[in-house]
Amino acid sequence: MYKPVTNKCVVINHDTSPVNEFEVTPRVEEPTDNQLWESVLKGSDEALASLYSRYANKLYNYGTQITLDKDLAFDVVQDVFMYIVSKKLGLKKIESIKNYLYASYRRRLLRLMKRNRKIQLNDEYHRSDGFMVEMDESFYSLSTPLTIDVKKMLEKICNDLPVRQREVITLYFFEELSYQEVAEIMDMSHVRSARNLLYKAIANMQKALKGKEDLIFALYLVFPLHQ
Amino acid sequence: MEFNPTRTSDFLENPFFVKWVKHPNRHTDRYWESWNTKNPEKQAIFLEAIQIAKGLQPKESNQLSADQYQLGLDRIIAANNSIDKDQERSKKQRKSQRRFLTLGGSIAASIVLMGMAMVIWVGSHKESNDPVLVEIPMVVKTAPKGVKKSILLPDSSRVILNSGSEITYPAVFGDQRVVHLKGQAFFDVERDTLHPFIVKSGEIQTSVLGTSFDVKAYDELEVFHVAVVTGKVNVRTDDGIETNITPTEASFYHKSSKSLSKQHYDYEALIGWKDKILKFNRATYHEVFRELSIWYDVHVVIPEGMILKGDFTGRFENQSLENVLKGMEYTTKMHFEIKEREVIVSLP
Numbered sequence: 050m051y052k053p054v055t056n057k058c059v060v061i062n063h064d065t066s067p068v069n070e071f072e073v074t075p076r077v078e079e080p081t082d083n084q085l086w087e088s089v090l091k092g093s094d095e096a097l098a099s100l101y102s103r104y105a106n107k108l109y110n111y112g113t114q115i116t117l118d119k120d121l122a123f124d125v126v127q128d129v130f131m132y133i134v135s136k137k138l139g140l141k142k143i144e145s146i147k148n149y150l151y152a153s154y155r156r157r158l159l160r161l162m163k164r165n166r167k168i169q170l171n172d173e174y175h176r177s178d179g180f181m182v183e184m185d186e187s188f189y190s191l192s193t194p195l196t197i198d199v200k201k202m203l204e205k206i207c208n209d210l211p212v213r214q215r216e217v218i219t220l221y222f223f224e225e226l227s228y229q230e231v232a233e234i235m236d237m238s239h240v241r242s243a244r245n246l247l248y249k250a251i252a253n254m255q256k257a258l259k260g261k262e263d264l265i266f267a268l269y270l271v272f273p274l275h276q
Numbered sequence: 277m278e279f280n281p282t283r284t285s286d287f288l289e290n291p292f293f294v295k296w297v298k299h300p301n302r303h304t305d306r307y308w309e310s311w312n313t314k315n316p317e318k319q320a321i322f323l324e325a326i327q328i329a330k331g332l333q334p335k336e337s338n339q340l341s342a343d344q345y346q347l348g349l350d351r352i353i354a355a356n357n358s359i360d361k362d363q364e365r366s367k368k369q370r371k372s373q374r375r376f377l378t379l380g381g382s383i384a385a386s387i388v389l390m391g392m393a394m395v396i397w398v399g400s401h402k403e404s405n406d407p408v409l410v411e412i413p414m415v416v417k418t419a420p421k422g423v424k425k426s427i428l429l430p431d432s433s434r435v436i437l438n439s440g441s442e443i444t445y446p447a448v449f450g451d452q453r454v455v456h457l458k459g460q461a462f463f464d465v466e467r468d469t470l471h472p473f474i475v476k477s478g479e480i481q482t483s484v485l486g487t488s489f490d491v492k493a494y495d496e497l498e499v500f501h502v503a504v505v506t507g508k509v510n511v512r513t514d515d516g517i518e519t520n521i522t523p524t525e526a527s528f529y530h531k532s533s534k535s536l537s538k539q540h541y542d543y544e545a546l547i548g549w550k551d552k553i554l555k556f557n558r559a560t561y562h563e564v565f566r567e568l569s570i571w572y573d574v575h576v577v578i579p580e581g582m583i584l585k586g587d588f589t590g591r592f593e594n595q596s597l598e599n600v601l602k603g604m605e606y607t608t609k610m611h612f613e614i615k616e617r618e619v620i621v622s623l624p
Contacts, residue, residue: 079448094353101349102451106339107470113338123344130352183335203332223334271332 082146114179148230180215206257214250422573434464440570460492500529552594558587
């Protein structure tokens with residue numbers, strides 16, 4: 050079939066328009082953590098793989114904020130999952146899977162770090178520069194009067210906080226865990242200790258922003274404390 | 277009740293506002309947009325705060341390497357299955373001990389065992405209806421020669437697929453948004469820091485959280501490129517060589533040496549294709565003809581024995597093949613003749 054080449058060009062132009070050829074794929078309902086957990090306890094490989102894909106990298110990232118030993122951070126991810134696999138019938142019903150994973154991960158990591166430190170005597174082992182935040186510059190837009198410098202300031206005052214306060218902020222705001230969950234993960238005896246530490250972190254940042262009403266407002270928006 | 281803040285802190289004591297900033301949806305969007313237009317004096321601070329709230333992210337997102345991840349998962353799955361075997365073994369041991377029991381006892385024991393088997397059977401039967409076992413189908417999209425395609429991915433990221441290219445992705449993304457590309461595509465990725473977006477193409481993979489960038493990886497090419505328009509991009513080869521590139525930078529992968537290089541790039545030469553701009557910067561004629569044959573779906577015929585020396589520089593915006601070839605005739609000594617789907621090259 051003969052088709053003039055010029056016509057072909059028109060087809061090309063037509064096809065590059067972004068509204069053309071739209072493909073919207075239907076969303077399949079993803080199982081919740083608790084549904085996965087139940088299947089894992091029944092021995093399902095698929096559920097186990099899904100749980101692993103949901104949390105292995107998150108736990109690893111959490112661990113690498115605490116220790117410089119990346120291999121250890123990975124080993125502990127394995128330990129946590131191996132424990133679940135070996136004990137699955139003995140594990141009781143858990144309310145928050147995420148919380149269980151983070152809490153057991155952190156506990157085991159710290160225990161191993163303590164043990165290893167006795168052997169290695171390595172000061173650099175424990176990180177003090179983990180849980181930092183970063184202002185993504187690609188969010189910079191010319192439509193507002195805020196300059197990069199001002200945004201960087203918010204980043205800086207958050208990163209100037211003690212590491213434990215940054216960890217609370219990460220768990221509560223970025224991982225969206227509750228006070229109770231944060232307290233359990235960070236091994237605090239009272240829920241109010243988690244809450245207090247978080248308020249202290251926000252108060253510290255507010256102090257650093259003294260006199261800058263606009264930024265304090267922004268601070269509260271970034272880290273809203275109400276439930 | 278009307279929301280009428282007089283101090284900035286009034287915003288913060290409004291849970292509805294705070295919730296909207298963190299988890300907006302189209303209904304709350306509409307509400308706050310209309311509130312905003314009615315209260316123009318608050319607009320500046322309103323916009324600033326939202327920008328900051330969205331831009332501040334955890335600094336690091338350390339990921340297991342693909343090998344570590346696979347190894348880790350394999351071990352756990354293996355353990356999951358070997359434990360089952362252990363349990364069966366101990367069941368057998370128990371059974372052999374029972375050989376010494378009385379007849380009545382062994383009948384009772386076998387009834388118990390049958391009951392256990394039933395429970396296990398019912399249990400495993402139930403599991404096969406589990407929603408977890410749904411297999412996610414893969415979607416394959418191709419843009420044949422002469423055609424470009426715009427595709428919307430399941431996470432709302434947009435892809436413009438260049439001619440002669442193919443992209444494969446799951447109908448639903450898992451924890452990582454992985455797509456496979458053969459050929460060239462421009463990606464505009466929805467930001468999602470928890471689910472990295474990864475483009476696998478030949479021997480390189482490109483990882484981002486949310487940015488726009490171009491990947492060119494036609495099988496037959498010696499050099500692949502990844503060029504960034506916005507955001508930050510990580511390029512990594514199968515050999516583990518990696519580099520981070522930022523806007524105006526491109527990374528080039530050289531297949532023969534398996535090496536990565538990085539430099540500033542000419543936007544139109546690398547990404548112009550998506551805006552119908554065909555631009556060559558000192559390109560060899562071999563490259564030029566390859567590009568034209570994919571772009572216009574033609575076959576370029578070079579007579580045997582003809583040697584194409586030198587290089588070509590030129591820019592065409594939204595032009596027909598005839599015009600492109602006419603333009604080339606001006607600046608080169610070549611002559612072109614279009615015959616149906618063939619372009620025949622000759623020297624006068």
